[in-house]
Amino acid sequence: MKFVKFMLAASALAVATLTVACNNSPENKNTAAIKAGITRSNWGTVDGKTVYLYTLVNDKGDTVTITNYGGAITSFVTPDKNGKFSSVIIGFDSLAPYLHHPPYFGALIGRYGNRIGDAKFTLDGKVYNLAANDGKNTLHGGMKGFDKVVWDASILNDTVPSLTLKYLSKDGEEGFPGNLNVTVQYILTNDGGLKIEYSAETDKPTPVNLTNHSYFNLSGNTSNTILDETLMINANSYTPVDNTLIPTGEIKSVKGTPFDFTTPKKIGKDFADVKGGYDHNFVLNRKDSTLEKVASLSDSISGRTMDVYTTQPGLQFYTGNFLDGRFTNHGNQRITAHSALAMETQHFPDSPNKPNFPSTILKPGQIYHEVTIYQVSVK
């Protein structure tokens, strides 16, 4: 059998040299000496803290790289139908571009994912003012959200590799009440699942809405538009928005609208009818908050499919409408509008100001706990 050395582009300086089978027949793919586990390399310094790049490898040779700067997933490398490996998540091969504030590439988002209208909310009779960093609204936690801080990291080489990140968001940070202790665990499973488990505790009531802002292009090449990918979202309704992308409060049926993805549909099919492109919260069909499959994305070029599982009530489907060519993906690929899409599992935007939406308020003594899995396979 013939072997090639596969060097993960995203960690050229790191230790992730895998030896994988070069035989394209499915049964022989990646059967060689793959060293599953997790390693780390030094990536630089931010706020006087060391930033690392962590490389998680499973026993099939799927590889995820994550930095503790913003907890960002920088790549998720999986094989396509021909056994060719590339990243389905967009990102950079070094720390520097992340410091130029790309729009949340791969990052952990908090304390409140998506928007809070007019940058304020009232809780227990008190008005809390936040920073307006998106017009008059607050987006993704404010000026310095969880995507721009250095997280404390620890690694575990168990049956599957895992990375645990912790961050203490202090009382008053970005205007939010309460010390919030956040833990996020990333696990790469042997069946191609990138599992993200979020937990948090507070010492004062506070809104909490944590998510991850990975942008996906399943073809592994951002010069292919995601409008050609096929999507299913198990959601019979969505939350319409005003012209600043704040939900109106209405929960509207997707039936007969471009928002109907209840059966698999090419993203581009009704795209022209959605002003500005998709950037909407879908109300997932669910009876409770058990972990279940809520969406599925597939791409005919690569043969990849990605199933999304979550415990969360909503999914923000965003077609990368604001991607503007300022940033370059792995392999020098340009990133322009619709080069990649996000599927942010979360609570609904602006819930602190929308009494009819499921509550996002975490109280002392309660434990916030949510799980999302992005599982990639080839058909």
Ligand code: GLA
């Ligand atoms: C989310 C929002 C979008 C945009 C992106 C980041 O997906 O819904 O409107 O702000 O984050 O650019």
